[in-house]
Amino acid sequence: MAMPLTANAVQNESTLSDALLGQLMAVGQVDILVGLPTLDNAATIVDVVRAIHLSFARDFPRLRTVMINSDGGSTDATPELVRAASLSDADMVQTSHSLRTLHRVVAPYHGLPGKLTALRTIFAAAELTQAKVLAVVDPNGPSTTAERVAELITPIVRSEVEFLTPRYRRHPRDGLLVTQLIRPVVRAVYGVGLDEPLGVEFSCSRRFASHCLDRDIWNHDVGRFAIDLWLRTEAIANGFSLGQIWRPAASTGAVRTTLRQTVQQVMLSLFESLRAHESFWRAASGLNELHTWGTDPRTTPDPPTWDHVALAEQARHDLGEIRVLLAGVLEPAVSPQVFDDMMVPALRLDDDLWAAIVYAFAAAVRRGSTGTEHLAAMFVPLYLWRASAFIASTADDSDAAVQARLDALCETFQRLKPLLVGSWTAGE
Amino acid sequence: MIQEIADALVQSWRNFANAFVLFVPRLVAATIIFAGGFVVAVLARRGVRALLAWLRFDRLALRTGASEMLRIADMPVAELIVAKIVFWLVWIGFIVSAVDTLQFGPFRGLVEEFFRFVPRFLVALLVLSLGFLVGNFLWRATLLASVNAGLPGARLLSGALRLLVIAIAVVMSLEQLGMATTVVLTAFAITFGAVMLGLAIAFGLGGREAARDLLERHFKRRKDRDTDAAPHL
Numbered sequence: 001m002a003m004p005l006t007a008n009a010v011q012n013e014s015t016l017s018d019a020l021l022g023q024l025m026a027v028g029q030v031d032i033l034v035g036l037p038t039l040d041n042a043a044t045i046v047d048v049v050r051a052i053h054l055s056f057a058r059d060f061p062r063l064r065t066v067m068i069n070s071d072g073g074s075t076d077a078t079p080e081l082v083r084a085a086s087l088s089d090a091d092m093v094q095t096s097h098s099l100r101t102l103h104r105v106v107a108p109y110h111g112l113p114g115k116l117t118a119l120r121t122i123f124a125a126a127e128l129t130q131a132k133v134l135a136v137v138d139p140n141g142p143s144t145t146a147e148r149v150a151e152l153i154t155p156i157v158r159s160e161v162e163f164l165t166p167r168y169r170r171h172p173r174d175g176l177l178v179t180q181l182i183r184p185v186v187r188a189v190y191g192v193g194l195d196e197p198l199g200v201e202f203s204c205s206r207r208f209a210s211h212c213l214d215r216d217i218w219n220h221d222v223g224r225f226a227i228d229l230w231l232r233t234e235a236i237a238n239g240f241s242l243g244q245i246w247r248p249a250a251s252t253g254a255v256r257t258t259l260r261q262t263v264q265q266v267m268l269s270l271f272e273s274l275r276a277h278e279s280f281w282r283a284a285s286g287l288n289e290l291h292t293w294g295t296d297p298r299t300t301p302d303p304p305t306w307d308h309v310a311l312a313e314q315a316r317h318d319l320g321e322i323r324v325l326l327a328g329v330l331e332p333a334v335s336p337q338v339f340d341d342m343m344v345p346a347l348r349l350d351d352d353l354w355a356a357i358v359y360a361f362a363a364a365v366r367r368g369s370t371g372t373e374h375l376a377a378m379f380v381p382l383y384l385w386r387a388s389a390f391i392a393s394t395a396d397d398s399d400a401a402v403q404a405r406l407d408a409l410c411e412t413f414q415r416l417k418p419l420l421v422g423s424w425t426a427g428e
Numbered sequence: 429m430i431q432e433i434a435d436a437l438v439q440s441w442r443n444f445a446n447a448f449v450l451f452v453p454r455l456v457a458a459t460i461i462f463a464g465g466f467v468v469a470v471l472a473r474r475g476v477r478a479l480l481a482w483l484r485f486d487r488l489a490l491r492t493g494a495s496e497m498l499r500i501a502d503m504p505v506a507e508l509i510v511a512k513i514v515f516w517l518v519w520i521g522f523i524v525s526a527v528d529t530l531q532f533g534p535f536r537g538l539v540e541e542f543f544r545f546v547p548r549f550l551v552a553l554l555v556l557s558l559g560f561l562v563g564n565f566l567w568r569a570t571l572l573a574s575v576n577a578g579l580p581g582a583r584l585l586s587g588a589l590r591l592l593v594i595a596i597a598v599v600m601s602l603e604q605l606g607m608a609t610t611v612v613l614t615a616f617a618i619t620f621g622a623v624m625l626g627l628a629i630a631f632g633l634g635g636r637e638a639a640r641d642l643l644e645r646h647f648k649r650r651k652d653r654d655t656d657a658a659p660h661l
Contacts, residue, residue: 174659175659175660175661176659176660177657177660177661178660178661198661257657258656258657259656259660260576261657262657262660262661263657263660304658304659305659306659314578318575318576321571321575321582321583322571322572322575325568325571367487367490368487368490369487369490370568374568374569377572377573377575377576380576381575387660
């Protein structure tokens, strides 16, 4: 079927290679496009591809579908495995009633290596094929099944929501970068009860995909770091209907950066998101809870183990080294409190102080007194200290008590939001 | 004889009177230039402060780290310093003009000299400012990168780098001003060379074992510090 090219499609065509463009033109218009950004995912990719195709054939037999693998230059033959992956005999039985051709496109992407370029390729492909639904599936997903792919796609197909993001049943001591920093900030500042502002998987409508393609983020820092966070906050700030979907566990199989690099990238993304959505969040108040699709898995995985004492020692040393820099960022009343807390043998950093620190860093971005990269680097030891202190202070608590602490932390960030708004607008 | 003395005295008095008659207007003019220059300089200082405040110069100073440096050195804020520099440049310009108006022999050509000096002074000031700016930026960047990379002596390393950059800027500024160029350059070259040679010898010969231990411990510690991000996501 010949495809009429929209203005956006023409604008974003340069993102797509000639080979990919040719393949997409051959596919024509589709209803569902599933993107699979990969980089050395040979261990899991075959099962994921099978799950996607089984879902296409079994759950959406009347819809036109395509799966696009945007590969960042894998050296473990991931693209070849994607091309060669075929449905097993058992799958074939289930998919015998498929009415459509199952399209599969494999293409390396152009530009800088990274998830941003992979996503841009997938978004541009969705625009070109005029896909009504776009879903991005985690290539590491150990529990990616056809059912889960269908669950991710269905609410968008039914137009029940425009952006769907996973929600995990976590152990309360798991994912501290999310539970101690990103979740409380996003919930408090944007006023939306989003559980997982980070995460590979999501699904969205074509309207949201087109909106993102039109935004000037693809060559900007906001997209270069933790694009997941930007996508979610962009959806919130621009009034797209958001929803969550239960998933079994957070996938962290392919974290290629160290903790310090990850914290920096997440902070940079947070800073840029706050700057980009300033007019929205300054006016936002209260908390809108989101509807969650799917079934709550109920079972929580075991907590991860890591040496919080060693991490605290590193943080204590690093904070001492950059004390003079921190004094320029933190409020005069806050800075001494942080260092007083470090002097006592017990690891501690209370919720109010932690929220004040995070908001002080956000306000420093607005003031422009220090570059954002430097602020993000400065923040790393503070996060390490807080994470270690949280683990130490909850060591003897029950899981329910720790979960209550997490909820209380979110409330603290909400309560102290006027601090951020005040210091953000102080220079105006 | 007496008549000759009287004539000499009269002549001398006439010369003095003529010179005085010629000098007084110049003195008055010089006084007016001096006083008027002060008023103009004060107005220029106020104007510059207002302009800098309007341009949010304090933010620029804060962003570049100049404010922090000035605070540490117990000096006034950056916009006040710029305003003072403008004040003195303008007033000294008027003072030089006033002195030149008096037409004293030793001070002839002072105005030309002054106006030849002003551009050099401004360039020197610019070089010095850039030196502080770059030095401060490098200090902060090095400190943060070293701390997050687990390098030993992060503060020493970053502080030394800042000192080096500022020292180079000071030497370049003094050279621009033409002040004791040879002495300054020679002193700088000798000090810099001596420090570098000393470090090289100390580290390469005297402290080979220590250097090896230091590097081994650093790489081990760095490996320990490269914590996996997965449990935190």
